[in-house]
Amino acid sequence: MAASHSLFASSLKLTSNQLLHHYRCPLKRIVSISGGFSRSRIRVLPLYHKAHGLSTTSSAVATDSTDSTDSAVLADDKGLGEAPPEKIVLPTNESSERLLRIRHTCAHVMAMAVQKLFPDAKVTIGPWIENGFYYDFDMEPLTDKDLKRIKKEMDRIIGRNLPLIREEVSRDEAQRRIMAVNEPYKMEILDSIQEDPITIYHIGGEWWDLCAGPHVEYTGNINRKAVELESVAGAYWRGDEKKQMLQRIYGTAWENEEQLKAYLHFKEEAKRRDHRRLGQDLDLFSIQDEAGGGLVFWHPKGAIVRRIIEDSWKKIHIEHGYDLLYTPHVARADLWKTSGHLDFYRENMYSQITIEDELYQLRPMNCPYHILIYKRKLHSYRDFPIRVAELGTVYRYELSGSLHGLFRVRGFTQDDAHIFCLEDQIKDEIRGVLDLTEEILLQFGFSKYEVNLSTRPEKAVGADDIWEKATSALRDALDDKGWSYRIDEGGGAFYGPKIDLKIEDALGRKWQCSTIQANRLDLSFTKEVDFNLPQRFDITYVDSNSEKQRPIMIHRAVLGSLERFFGVLIEHYAGDFPLWLSPIQARVLPVTDTQLEYCNEVTNKLKANGIRAEVCHGERLPKLIRNSEKQRIPLMAVVGPKEVETQTVTVRSRFGGELGTMIVEDFISRTKSATENRTSF
Ligand SMILES: [Zn+2]
Numbered sequence: 001m002a003a004s005h006s007l008f009a010s011s012l013k014l015t016s017n018q019l020l021h022h023y024r025c026p027l028k029r030i031v032s033i034s035g036g037f038s039r040s041r042i043r044v045l046p047l048y049h050k051a052h053g054l055s056t057t058s059s060a061v062a063t064d065s066t067d068s069t070d071s072a073v074l075a076d077d078k079g080l081g082e083a084p085p086e087k088i089v090l091p092t093n094e095s096s097e098r099l100l101r102i103r104h105t106c107a108h109v110m111a112m113a114v115q116k117l118f119p120d121a122k123v124t125i126g127p128w129i130e131n132g133f134y135y136d137f138d139m140e141p142l143t144d145k146d147l148k149r150i151k152k153e154m155d156r157i158i159g160r161n162l163p164l165i166r167e168e169v170s171r172d173e174a175q176r177r178i179m180a181v182n183e184p185y186k187m188e189i190l191d192s193i194q195e196d197p198i199t200i201y202h203i204g205g206e207w208w209d210l211c212a213g214p215h216v217e218y219t220g221n222i223n224r225k226a227v228e229l230e231s232v233a234g235a236y237w238r239g240d241e242k243k244q245m246l247q248r249i250y251g252t253a254w255e256n257e258e259q260l261k262a263y264l265h266f267k268e269e270a271k272r273r274d275h276r277r278l279g280q281d282l283d284l285f286s287i288q289d290e291a292g293g294g295l296v297f298w299h300p301k302g303a304i305v306r307r308i309i310e311d312s313w314k315k316i317h318i319e320h321g322y323d324l325l326y327t328p329h330v331a332r333a334d335l336w337k338t339s340g341h342l343d344f345y346r347e348n349m350y351s352q353i354t355i356e357d358e359l360y361q362l363r364p365m366n367c368p369y370h371i372l373i374y375k376r377k378l379h380s381y382r383d384f385p386i387r388v389a390e391l392g393t394v395y396r397y398e399l400s401g402s403l404h405g406l407f408r409v410r411g412f413t414q415d416d417a418h419i420f421c422l423e424d425q426i427k428d429e430i431r432g433v434l435d436l437t438e439e440i441l442l443q444f445g446f447s448k449y450e451v452n453l454s455t456r457p458e459k460a461v462g463a464d465d466i467w468e469k470a471t472s473a474l475r476d477a478l479d480d481k482g483w484s485y486r487i488d489e490g491g492g493a494f495y496g497p498k499i500d501l502k503i504e505d506a507l508g509r510k511w512q513c514s515t516i517q518a519n520r521l522d523l524s525f526t527k528e529v530d531f532n533l534p535q536r537f538d539i540t541y542v543d544s545n546s547e548k549q550r551p552i553m554i555h556r557a558v559l560g561s562l563e564r565f566f567g568v569l570i571e572h573y574a575g576d577f578p579l580w581l582s583p584i585q586a587r588v589l590p591v592t593d594t595q596l597e598y599c600n601e602v603t604n605k606l607k608a609n610g611i612r613a614e615v616c617h618g619e620r621l622p623k624l625i626r627n628s629e630k631q632r633i634p635l636m637a638v639v640g641p642k643e644v645e646t647q648t649v650t651v652r653s654r655f656g657g658e659l660g661t662m663i664v665e666d667f668i669s670r671t672k673s674a675t676e677n678r679t680s681f
């Protein structure tokens with residue numbers, strides 16, 4: 001995976017469906033393309049210089065490195081430029097019509113500039129997107145130098161303050177004009193337009209494009225200092241690899257210079273935090289060509305973080321009355337037939353495996369296994385609630401082109417759980433899930449959530465009463481919890497209502513993570529199960545009248561998947577894990593190798609006390625310190641002749657600076673208590 005691939009480009013990676021929208025976009029009404037994580041109308045970006053200070057309950061990363069003269073660390077922070085304003089509210093296409101008009105106009109201005117400089121270039125489409133716009137051209141490959149020339153030409157067009165003039169023409173007239181300028185792609189676009197008449201926009205009297213608007217009135221309404229061309233990439237016409245490879249130029253455009261600056265800073269920060277880069281630099285994980293795309297290798301340091309997450313996850317679940325399960329990664333295809341997955345989830349599943357003439361299937365979900373365990377016993381209404389949880393690894397088919405670091409993979413471990421309960425227990429159970437979710441997320445400093453409650457869609461299955469009961473139970477649980485939430489009317493899956501929760505990271509980005517769904521088991525447990533098919537898993541309990549009933553099943557995940565959550569954590573902390581989570585908590589550094597023996601002694605003591613420590617030597621001390629900073633080690637215990645003599649260490653904290661000399665036992669107890677309390681040293 002190319003490391004240079006920016007987070008933004010990836011967040012703009014389009015599905016074929018979106019591409020279709022893009023393609024139609026210039027000709028239709030406003031089509032909003034939301035890329036990635038931002039759905040909110042106004043995005044508030046808390047921007048931090050050096051961005052170590054997270055507003056979290058974990059104070060391990062509370063302050064800037066005050067004494068960092070370390071060139072590696074400085075180099076690491078380079079590119080952030082001067083400190084930007086503390087908080088900038090960036091408008092979005094949804095929140096600012098003016099911005100949307102600017103971006104759309106910019107796409108045309110860029111196309112005009114390109115054709116001026118490269119008369120042979122053929123135009124295709126140019127929509128606005130999340131942070132700006134792009135336009136695809138059929139032309140020779142462009143370089144960064146070309147982008148500068150194109151931007152200069154755009155500036156000239158903007159400077160001339162040309163009017164944008166709308167004209168309606170007949171289909172025949174549009175055809176005639178397109179033929180006259182020999183634009184074959186425009187002809188294809190024209191063919192796909194359903195509505196008549198056709199609208200054309202002119203820039204001055206010099207250039208025109210098929211478009212339905214909206215635009216600014218004059219090119220001069222664009223602030224040229226708020227526009228930047230960002231990159232050029234190959235893109236297939238209509239996203240089809242069998243079609244012509246085009247040159248796609250991405251640009252960003254804002255209402256004013258301050259917004260552009262804030263955006264560029266945000267982008268730089270996001271790049272600095274890119275989990276794929278940090279994953280490599282800090283030796284946390286890899287995805288290897290030899291093994292295949294989307295399959296994650298957790299290296300020792302990444303595995304430590306995962307183990308800590310898993311341990312604390314298990315502990316909290318046990319405290320909340322869950323039983324833990326382990327179930328197989330494969331099962332007979334018949335099981336997936338019964339569950340309905342083979343009929344309705346097949347496109348997300350891998351080909352089957354033959355074992356002794358029987359077909360087996362890698363699991364895409366854990367639910368059927370948990371149902372199988374439930375079914376091993378007869379259940380009475382008195383047994384409920386039954387809560388089972390599993391860190392269940394599943395495999396789902398993803399197109400190779402859509403794979404993205406830890407965010408989109410082919411094999412991942414869900415922190416899955418199912419609660420079997422009675423109808424009148426739904427609310428309390430959901431409330432319990434909300435509490436547990438908060439408890440887990442707060443550990444990592446995620447205290448801001450965007451919560452959605454999705455209700456019954458028009459096409460839904462299942463009895464009205466259970467929909468109503470489940471939906472109001474979800475709502476009551478949220479009200480009870482005191483969380484504000486948005487109701488997505490009709491946005492639920494057709495088999496049950498759901499709550500989903502996005503967490504906000506240190507950069508103000510939102511990440512989908514937890515989901516909670518409730519349904520009755522005669523309603524299915526997976527997406528898109530056809531209810532006209534015969535009963536699937538016949539699961540029941542016996543009620544107080546000795547009659548068989550179907551229980552409610554709540555499906556939930558808190559972190560979503562360990563892989564994705566780890567990726568979010570890396571970016572949230574920018575690789576600077578707090579002490580309790582850091583793969584290596586302390587490095588013991590000798591001033592010269594004469595102190596090595598004592599250093600080993602200290603390290604062994606630390607390890608014996610459960611502190612993740614290692615010795616580093618063989619370089620001069622400043623280099624050892626620099627390397628440790630680069631590896632984001634929270635604590636350094638420096639040892640010179642005096643420390644050996646007095647059986648002490650001199651402690652330096654990544655964010656707290658020099659903490660002075662202390663006896664080894666003190667260092668150990670302070671590190672232990674900071675780890676236990678999840679605070680900084
Ligand atoms: Zn337009």
Ligand SMILES: [Zn+2]
Nearest residue numbers: 367418555556
């Ligand atoms: Zn489930």
